[in-house]
Every structure is written in structure tokens, then in C-alpha cells.
Amino acid sequence: MTNARDPREIRRKCSRSIAGHHTQTLPQILHALADSVQPEETPDIYGQGKLINDFEAEVAQLLGKEAAVFMPSGTMCQQIALRIWTDRRHLPRVGFHPTAHLELHEFQAPQRLHGLQTVLIGSPYQLMTLKDLQAVKEPLGALLLELPQREIGGQLPTWEELIEIISWARERNIATHLDGARLWECKPYYQRDYAEIAGLFDTVYVSFYKSLGGISGAILAGPADVIEEARIWQRRQGGNLYQLYPYVLAARKGLAERLGHMEAYHEKAKAIAAALATFPQIEITPAVPQTHMMHVFIRGERGQLTEAALEVAEESGTWLFGAWPYADPRLSKVRALGW
Amino acid sequence: MTNARDPREIRRKCSRSIAGHHTQTLPQILHALADSVQPEETPDIYGQGKLINDFEAEVAQLLGKEAAVFMPSGTMCQQIALRIWTDRRHLPRVGFHPTAHLELHEFQAPQRLHGLQTVLIGSPYQLMTLKDLQAVKEPLGALLLELPQREIGGQLPTWEELIEIISWARERNIATHLDGARLWECKPYYQRDYAEIAGLFDTVYVSFYKSLGGISGAILAGPADVIEEARIWQRRQGGNLYQLYPYVLAARKGLAERLGHMEAYHEKAKAIAAALATFPQIEITPAVPQTHMMHVFIRGERGQLTEAALEVAEESGTWLFGAWPYADPRLSKVRALGW
Missing domain, CATH: 3.90.1150.10 (Aspartate Aminotransferase, domain 1)
Structure with a gap:
């Protein structure tokens, strides 16, 4: 030894x-991206261009949503979704699991950047249940669920449990957002299309650099007016980049090859x-x-x-x-x- | 016709x-990036790795600053710098030119995300002068200057005027931040090293996709403790990406070939x-x-x-x-x- x-x-x-994934060298990755470009494709500029907008439309359709916007990170997608939903309900309070990315990995960004109050729901060692939600005694503007729940080994509620949770929120006019960082991995368990799973939620975020093997980047999908507003917040957070094409090309390639x-x-x-x-x-x-x-x-x-x-x-x-x-x-x- | x-x-x-710059096709750009990779170089992970950290150190040295952090955008760099400086002075008020990027292109992000009050100083058609500053009757936590001033054709104050402005701020304990999106273009006029120009300011942001022809991306440079804190805010704003290497490689190439x-x-x-x-x-x-x-x-x-x-x-x-x-x-x- x-x-x-x-x-x-x-x-x-x-x-x-x-x-x-099997690791590739940087030149291997970049040459492969170059080879994936279609002859007529040109760089996006500040979120506009056929390459990026076509990919957004493709993912929106896959998720059964009206519209989608590509952003540099899921952190950005999720804060923005929660800000928009809570602004619309005049109620800056969001609920999520104690192991949510927003709680563990964002240095209190919901509080510090967006003035959101957070309510941790359920046990950090188990999935959130309807009972956990019924124990929440404060009104919420939005509820975030993560499918699968990464920090507890990728667990998933049954479809029936999921419906119960969503119904609980809908009855209270609480917006529902799906942290779908690993949503792609849920299909074998639920045996349902992505659009059906995402269809339970008002907005959904998906990632491209985990199971799909992209470089970085995420998409937020939802109603067209929400996505339009999200583009403004994306600019505010510094995520409306001059050019995002390396991430878009890698995401498109990963989706085509690995989904x-x-x-x-x-x-x-x-x-x-x-x-x-x-x-x-x-x-x-x-x-x-x-x-x-x-x-x-x-x-x-x-x-x-x-x-x-x-x-x-x-x-x-x-x-x-x-x-x-x-x-x-x-x-x-x-x-x-x-x- | x-x-x-x-x-x-x-x-x-x-x-x-x-x-x-002369336009290149996407495959040309990506193949060239691939060819610029050194054999031992591997992707950065969440802002860590030799490729990104060496480049940060190179730019920090070029700008005469202790430390630097690479971010996806200048929008992010500048909001973060202003937030840190105003937090430290317990005074959430910043002054800048009426054509500052923060005023024109960020949808009130300083106010909406960071709770900053803004003071527009001087005329939108001319450079900010010492007289303009003397007319400001409120205390400021930070002052942002843009060199050159893009929206008025890239104008620059004389070195003496610049010293006067900085001295005015220093005497009042106002932090100074340089919007150096096009700082690279200032050297012929001032005939001074970048470190000397940036040295007038507490923090400086530079961009890589304008004169240097990169893809996207920016660096914030300043004192080591400020840059460490900036990395936390970068995470909060959703800019601590899983991988930033396409932007870093293009920035490094642009700096080497075009500066x-x-x-x-x-x-x-x-x-x-x-x-x-x-x-x-x-x-x-x-x-x-x-x-x-x-x-x-x-x-x-x-x-x-x-x-x-x-x-x-x-x-x-x-x-x-x-x-x-x-x-x-x-x-x-x-x-x-x-x-």
C-alpha cells in the first residue's frame, strides 16, 4: 500500500x-461539441438565437410546459421560480425539505437575495409526507419538492403520495415547484412520461450535467408569462450571459444520447x-x-x-x-x- | 436595392x-479552444481546479490585486462587489454615472436583489466630474466608475481628474469599484500599466468577451478577504457553476492573443x-x-x-x-x- x-x-x-460517466479529456469534449454543431447554427446572444431557443422549446415540450428558459445554473432557476410565485401571492414564504439544495448549498440565498422566509418540512432522513405538510401551521406562497430526493439516496414518493401532496398545496393556493435536477432518473420508477410528472407542478427545473453528462446549465419551464418574467430575473442575477452556447450544445448532446x-x-x-x-x-x-x-x-x-x-x-x-x-x-x- | x-x-x-472581431463559426471556435488545452489540464469543479485558479491568479497579478474570482458575468461581479462594500460600511447606498450598466441594463437588480439605494451622479452625456461628486449631499457606501465610459463613446477622464475623484471618495471612506468591462482598452491613453490604473480602486471587474474576443465571463479582483466573500455571493446568485472551463479557456486565449x-x-x-x-x-x-x-x-x-x-x-x-x-x-x- x-x-x-x-x-x-x-x-x-x-x-x-x-x-x-466515463471521464473524457477536455479536448475530447470540446471537439465533440464542435462536431455536434449544425452548419447553419450561430452563437446565441443574450439568450436569443435559434440554437438556444429551439432547445428551450424542445425541453418545454418534453416537460409539457408552455415555455422554458435556459440558465447557467439550477440555483438561479429555483430562486427565480420561488421569487416569482411568492411575489404573485404577496406571500414571501416557501416550504421545502430540510435537505433541499436551497437549504444546504446556497448560503441562505433565498433569505439574503430574495427576502424569502423558509419553512423546513419533514425529516431530513425521510421523504416529505402529507402528514408533515398538515403540521405546517403558517401559510405558504410556494412549495418545492425534489424528485428524486438526492440527499437520501434518490428516494421517490409513490405516485399516489405525490398526488396527495400536490392536492394539499393546490387546495391552499400554494404554487408548486419541482426541483427536477435528477428528474430524468424518475421515469423508470413512475413509468410515466416526463410531461405527466412535470405536469403536476406549476414550474419545473431540470439539469443537464448530471445523468445527461453536460458541462453546466439548467432549464426552468412553466407558463409562458412566468418564463418571460424569469428572463428578467435571470438578467438581474447575472445569468443572462452574452453567450451560453457551450452549455446548450453539451445539454442538447446529452439529452439526445443519454435520455x-x-x-x-x-x-x-x-x-x-x-x-x-x-x-x-x-x-x-x-x-x-x-x-x-x-x-x-x-x-x-x-x-x-x-x-x-x-x-x-x-x-x-x-x-x-x-x-x-x-x-x-x-x-x-x-x-x-x-x- | x-x-x-x-x-x-x-x-x-x-x-x-x-x-x-472577424466572426468565426462555432466549430472553428470550439476546435481552437480544444487545441489550447494543456495536456494535464482537467475541468474545474465549482470554481476549484488548476485551470481556473491559475487564470484567476494571472489576472489578479496583471491588475495588481491580491486575489481574483472568475464569474459568468460582469453583472454578477459588480452587484457582489457593491453589496460587500456597502455591507461593510453599514450603508446600502451606491453612486454611479447615469449610464452605468447597473442603471441601464440590470432591471433594478441593485434595488430588487440587494436592497441598495442608488444615486446617479453627473450628466448622462458627459463624464462624471469632481464637481458632480461635490454636489452629492448624501453619504455613500461605494462609488462605481466606468473606464472607459461606454455609453458616451468610450471617453476617459485624465489621470489627474481620476486621482481627484478617487481622493474625494477616499477622504469620505467611500469604497471605490472600477467597472473595467473595457479596461483593456485604456492603456494606450493613460500609458500606465493595468495594475497602476486598477490600483486606484478597491475592487475591479474586467470582461473577456469584448476586445479580448472570449465567449462570456468576467473576473472580480481585489483584497483576498473580499474575494473570499465574493465567492459566497457568487454561489448565492447562482454563478458558482459546476464547470466554467469553456469560458476560462476562451478568456485565457483572448488575453494571450489580443492584449x-x-x-x-x-x-x-x-x-x-x-x-x-x-x-x-x-x-x-x-x-x-x-x-x-x-x-x-x-x-x-x-x-x-x-x-x-x-x-x-x-x-x-x-x-x-x-x-x-x-x-x-x-x-x-x-x-x-x-x-
């Missing part, structure tokens, strides 16, 4: 990857989970993956596990983990098969 | 361009201005260009001028204007030789 191992170097030499693989990814994830389940040192959340994401908990010493994973990669040419293993208070937790 | 002309098609066939040409661009702009000045139908602002930007006012009917410019382009292979001619209340105004 040596400390001189360079994980990135080892990963580059692997021919297979259990978690995430059809979600069922196969899910089947593979379930097979891997079943194989891992035979080891008493390993726990998986959820026990049967509902998407192609799962959380893998391994009992053991972190440094040793890390070295062992690198050894496996070197010997078998198979890369094991998505994020690098990190310690859990209870177990060594490895986030695998997803982001 | 025919209406069937396609300006973009005509431009593509031109071999020379008086205003802006040394600013003197030549300026000489050419002065020669063109002198030639245009012989026509009584044409007025130029400023009469002698101080950067390689100028505003060209042509007396005439807009449609006819547009057609004439296209005819010139078709016949001579030389593209004339940067932005497409637009009508001025007084004259037909053409923004040429810059953005």
Missing part, C-alpha cells in the same frame, strides 16, 4: 465506471444493489434503488476503504465511487451511482 | 471588419476617426478616440444607411459597424469600433 497514488490518474486509466438509457441505468443500479446487499458490512439506501442513485454505507476505516477502492480500480480497471468516500458519524458513507 | 439581403450572411463573407494589440487598435481607431471627420454628414464622439471605441453619428435616413452599409460590405468585403445602426432622436447613431 502506498500513498503515492493519484486518484485522478487511476480514474483516467479505468475503462469502466460504476458511478458517473433513452435511464431504464438501463436503473436496472443496472438494482443489480449492483442486490449484489452489494449480500455483504454484511454494507448498507444501501434505499434498499431497492428507485432511480439509478443509491447511498452506500460501508462499515470500516475510511483510509483503508479509500485505498482498497483505488486498488480495485487499478487491478480491475473499474472505477467504484461517484463522490470520494467521506466519513459518516455512524458509517463510512459513499455516495455512489449518482451525484 | 433589395430587401432580400441577409446581414449575417453578408458579414460572414466579409474578409475584414472595422468594428469587432498586446490594444495600442494598434487605438492607432487604427484614431486614423479611421480622422478619415471620417472629413465628411460633414458625420460626427464622432469623442472627436479623437481615447480608446479604440467611438460613437459615429451619421446624418441620414436609417433604412438607406443600413442598405448602403450592406452594399459597401458586399462590394468591398469590409464590415462596417459593430452594433446594427439604430435611430437617434437627433441623428442616426451607429456604435462602431466597440461594444
Whole structure:
């Protein structure tokens, strides 16, 4: 066992990857993008142009929404959606799961930038339930749901539970927004079109650099008037970039090449989970993956596990983990098969 | 004269361009970016990585600042700088020229997102003067200056006037921020290093997709603690993207290939201005260009001028204007030789 191992170097030499996409070099990615350009296509300018607007229309249709706008990040899409919905209801209060991206990864942006009050609903270790919502005693302007719930291994409520939650919100005139960062992964579980899933919500955000393998970038889709207003907020937040085409080209390529693989990814994830389940040192959340994401908990010493994973990669040419293993208070937790 | 002309098609066939860079196709741009990657370079991840951090350090040094952070847009850089400075002074009020980008192009983002009050200083048709500042009767947390002042043809104050303005602010503990979207163009006029010009200010923003021909993207440079705080705000505004490398690669390429040409661009702009000045139908602002930007006012009917410019382009292979001619209340105004 040596400390001189360079994980990135080892990963580059692997021919297979259990978690995430096989890595490509920067020149490979950029040459492939160049080759994906149609002869007549020209750069977008401040959000306008056939390339970007056609892609927005394609995704709007896929999601069954009137309109869509491409933005640099999901952080931007979601803050903007929540701001618009709460402005319209004159009620700057939003509810979401305690592990929502807005709560964990945005440094209180809803509060600091948009003056929103936030209500955390339910347990950080479980999906939000109708009962959790019924316990909320303050009026809400908007409710955000994340499908699948990334921080608990990509769990999904049943379709019936989802309908109950949405109905609860609609009865109270609470706008509903879907954090669909990994929405693409939900189709095998629900066995419904994306438009049907997104159709439950007033607005939906989707990402292109996770399962679809893009570079960065996101789309917010919803009613045409909301999307028009979102473009103003996009400018305000500094996201109406002079040119977004590298992200758009990569997103389009990822959608065309990978969206059809979600069922196969899910089947593979379930097979891997079943194989891992035979080891008493390993726990998986959820026990049967509902998407192609799962959380893998391994009992053991972190440094040793890390070295062992690198050894496996070197010997078998198979890369094991998505994020690098990190310690859990209870177990060594490895986030695998997803982001 | 025919209406069937396609300006973009005509431009593509031109071999020379008086205003802006010669246009390249998307595949040309992307293949060239791919070829500019060094063998060991890998993508940045959420603002971290040798490629992006080395470039930030290079620009920080060029500007004589402790630290720098790459962001998707200047809109983001500037709001963040002003927010940080005014937070530190517990005084949410900023002053800038009536044609500042923050006033004209950001839909009141300083007010709507950051709760800033704005004070417009001076005339929209002239540079801000010390007298204009002395007329401000409210305390300010920060003062933003734009060098050169884009909306009035890229005008610049003298070095002495600049020192007076900065001294006025410093004496009042007002933070100073430089909108250096076109700072690269100022060196021929001041005959001083960028570090000396930027050194007058507490923070500076520079852009990479104007004279330097990048795709999009900007850098905010300043004291290390301010830049660290700016990274938090960048996350909040949705600009801490998963990957920014297409913009970083294009910015680095533009800086390496074009920064040394600013003197030549300026000489050419002065020669063109002198030639245009012989026509009584044409007025130029400023009469002698101080950067390689100028505003060209042509007396005439807009449609006819547009057609004439296209005819010139078709016949001579030389593209004339940067932005497409637009009508001025007084004259037909053409923004040429810059953005």
C-alpha cells in the first residue's frame, strides 16, 4: 500500500465506471461539441438565437410546459421560480425539505437575495409526507419538492403520495415547484412520461450535467408569462450571459444520447444493489434503488476503504465511487451511482 | 436595392471588419479552444481546479490585486462587489454615472436583489466630474466608475481628474469599484500599466468577451478577504457553476492573443476617426478616440444607411459597424469600433 497514488490518474486509466460517466479529456469534449454543431447554427446572444431557443422549446415540450428558459445554473432557476410565485401571492414564504439544495448549498440565498422566509418540512432522513405538510401551521406562497430526493439516496414518493401532496398545496393556493435536477432518473420508477410528472407542478427545473453528462446549465419551464418574467430575473442575477452556447450544445448532446438509457441505468443500479446487499458490512439506501442513485454505507476505516477502492480500480480497471468516500458519524458513507 | 439581403450572411463573407472581431463559426471556435488545452489540464469543479485558479491568479497579478474570482458575468461581479462594500460600511447606498450598466441594463437588480439605494451622479452625456461628486449631499457606501465610459463613446477622464475623484471618495471612506468591462482598452491613453490604473480602486471587474474576443465571463479582483466573500455571493446568485472551463479557456486565449494589440487598435481607431471627420454628414464622439471605441453619428435616413452599409460590405468585403445602426432622436447613431 502506498500513498503515492493519484486518484485522478487511476480514474483516467479505468475503462469502466460504476458511478458517473466515463471521464473524457477536455479536448475530447470540446471537439465533440464542435462536431455536434449544425452548419447553419450561430452563437446565441443574450439568450436569443435559434440554437438556444429551439432547445428551450424542445425541453418545454418534453416537460409539457408552455415555455422554458435556459440558465447557467439550477440555483438561479429555483430562486427565480420561488421569487416569482411568492411575489404573485404577496406571500414571501416557501416550504421545502430540510435537505433541499436551497437549504444546504446556497448560503441562505433565498433569505439574503430574495427576502424569502423558509419553512423546513419533514425529516431530513425521510421523504416529505402529507402528514408533515398538515403540521405546517403558517401559510405558504410556494412549495418545492425534489424528485428524486438526492440527499437520501434518490428516494421517490409513490405516485399516489405525490398526488396527495400536490392536492394539499393546490387546495391552499400554494404554487408548486419541482426541483427536477435528477428528474430524468424518475421515469423508470413512475413509468410515466416526463410531461405527466412535470405536469403536476406549476414550474419545473431540470439539469443537464448530471445523468445527461453536460458541462453546466439548467432549464426552468412553466407558463409562458412566468418564463418571460424569469428572463428578467435571470438578467438581474447575472445569468443572462452574452453567450451560453457551450452549455446548450453539451445539454442538447446529452439529452439526445443519454435520455433513452435511464431504464438501463436503473436496472443496472438494482443489480449492483442486490449484489452489494449480500455483504454484511454494507448498507444501501434505499434498499431497492428507485432511480439509478443509491447511498452506500460501508462499515470500516475510511483510509483503508479509500485505498482498497483505488486498488480495485487499478487491478480491475473499474472505477467504484461517484463522490470520494467521506466519513459518516455512524458509517463510512459513499455516495455512489449518482451525484 | 433589395430587401432580400441577409446581414449575417453578408458579414460572414466579409474578409475584414472595422468594428469587432472577424466572426468565426462555432466549430472553428470550439476546435481552437480544444487545441489550447494543456495536456494535464482537467475541468474545474465549482470554481476549484488548476485551470481556473491559475487564470484567476494571472489576472489578479496583471491588475495588481491580491486575489481574483472568475464569474459568468460582469453583472454578477459588480452587484457582489457593491453589496460587500456597502455591507461593510453599514450603508446600502451606491453612486454611479447615469449610464452605468447597473442603471441601464440590470432591471433594478441593485434595488430588487440587494436592497441598495442608488444615486446617479453627473450628466448622462458627459463624464462624471469632481464637481458632480461635490454636489452629492448624501453619504455613500461605494462609488462605481466606468473606464472607459461606454455609453458616451468610450471617453476617459485624465489621470489627474481620476486621482481627484478617487481622493474625494477616499477622504469620505467611500469604497471605490472600477467597472473595467473595457479596461483593456485604456492603456494606450493613460500609458500606465493595468495594475497602476486598477490600483486606484478597491475592487475591479474586467470582461473577456469584448476586445479580448472570449465567449462570456468576467473576473472580480481585489483584497483576498473580499474575494473570499465574493465567492459566497457568487454561489448565492447562482454563478458558482459546476464547470466554467469553456469560458476560462476562451478568456485565457483572448488575453494571450489580443492584449498586446490594444495600442494598434487605438492607432487604427484614431486614423479611421480622422478619415471620417472629413465628411460633414458625420460626427464622432469623442472627436479623437481615447480608446479604440467611438460613437459615429451619421446624418441620414436609417433604412438607406443600413442598405448602403450592406452594399459597401458586399462590394468591398469590409464590415462596417459593430452594433446594427439604430435611430437617434437627433441623428442616426451607429456604435462602431466597440461594444
